[in-house]
Amino acid sequence: MITLFHAPQSRSSRIVWLLEEIGAPYVIRPVSIYRPMTGEGVPDEANPHPDRRVPALDHDGVLVTESIAIVQYLCEVFPQAGLAPLPGDARRGEFLSWIGWYACEMEPALFAGMTGALAGSPQKQRDHEAVVRRLGTALGRAPYVMGERFSGADLLIASALGFGRSAFPASAAFDAYLERCKSRPAAIRGLALDVASGPQGGA
Template identity: 45%
Template sequence: MITLYHSPNSRSTRIAGLLKELDALDRVAIEVVTIQREDGSGARDPRNPHPDGKVPLLVHDGNLIWESSAIIQYLAELFPEAGLNVPVGDPRRGAYLSWLAWYAGVVEPVLVLQFLGIDHPGIAKTFRTHDDLKARLAAALSDRPYLLGDRYTAADLLLHSPYAWFGKPGVPEIDAWVERCMDRPGARFAAEFDAKHGA
């Protein structure tokens, strides 16, 4: 049994969208739970087994998988027939894994710190700046529709998600890519699901 613990309009929204892209909605149950929100609303849900009470959390036969990057890689490999992963042996696998890790290790910290108004030279040296992020993405998308070429992958689903949430950055290559990703069946499903199950 596989269950996604999800709270509408949160980081787990992208995982709900992934389940649609993987054609796995009949194989993964979505358990809607509450979480403590940044604005102080909401509360930890006792039904959610995440050690921190957060989402997303995937539970597969009693085993917990947490963090979006890990869950996305796990699900894309568990349901390979959808073609959203890059399998071992494919020459693009290194880049694919690097994009997933870059999101967790660089993109999310940079965007959260910027959102909180925290700035320090050490942050830029360690994680880079938002301008650096945009330059890296724009360069990758300068001659292709998706991060790894002509095919949409789970890396695109993860990396575009903060711009789907906070708004496009005003860089033509990135804005067009975000629009392509937001026009996918998974993104549309997740928006409809959250609208139906939101508070």
């Protein structure tokens, strides 16, 4: 059985989406978290995440935390979902590269754009421009970052882009990509489940 320890409107929301994409049975265990952007909430002692954050996922006693680890784990354990090239596939390296790029490049650029940190840092400006250029180049070639097929990398990238669209410049390609991803049936179901879990998901 899969149990997702989840706080609504947080990083774990995209894991609800991922679980809907996979189609395996799971349960959502709402937990409270501290939300640094608003200063609200308290950590939940019932949350198995070492830092009492989300997402945290228990799969038959195996604990996996952090979005990129959970995406890689579930895509491998449930290959029938077709969300990632498996180990041994020639495109596995490209998939892992996009996952790593999301965590190491896109997320920092997103928060720099949202917080106004770009104005005082030429290096952050260059990094931000590089993120916009790389994603724009990929979407200029195909509907998803790895081509014609939606993958776990798109789930991470699109969920972040949806959260922080204002951090990046106007782009018809970005907007169309976001709409393609958000309109997937699993994404729609995941959003409904996220909303239904309440404003804070108290313990």
